[in-house]
Amino acid sequence: MLSHLRAILILVSSVSLLLLGSCEQQKPAATAPAAATPAVQARYECPMGCAGSQSNKPGKCPVCEMELVKKS
Numbered sequence: 001m002l003s004h005l006r007a008i009l010i011l012v013s014s015v016s017l018l019l020l021g022s023c024e025q026q027k028p029a030a031t032a033p034a035a036a037t038p039a040v041q042a043r044y045e046c047p048m049g050c051a052g053s054q055s056n057k058p059g060k061c062p063v064c065e066m067e068l069v070k071k072s
């Protein structure tokens, strides 16, 4: 009789441990990355691909003085 009770206790405790474990896994992902990207993307670039020629407005390449081209 006593051993039967003990078996039930062990079963109950293991089940509650499992439940606790599943609760632990259901934590909300608070650190989810935001969908919006605040950084301004460069849309104009030197046709020669010079370093530092990227700009968000039309102009001339600071390296080779070529007209910047719009990137698609």
Ligand SMILES: [Zn+2]
Pocket (backbone or CB within 6 Å): 046, 047, 048, 049, 050, 053, 061, 062, 063, 064, 065, 066
């Ligand atoms: Zn250039």
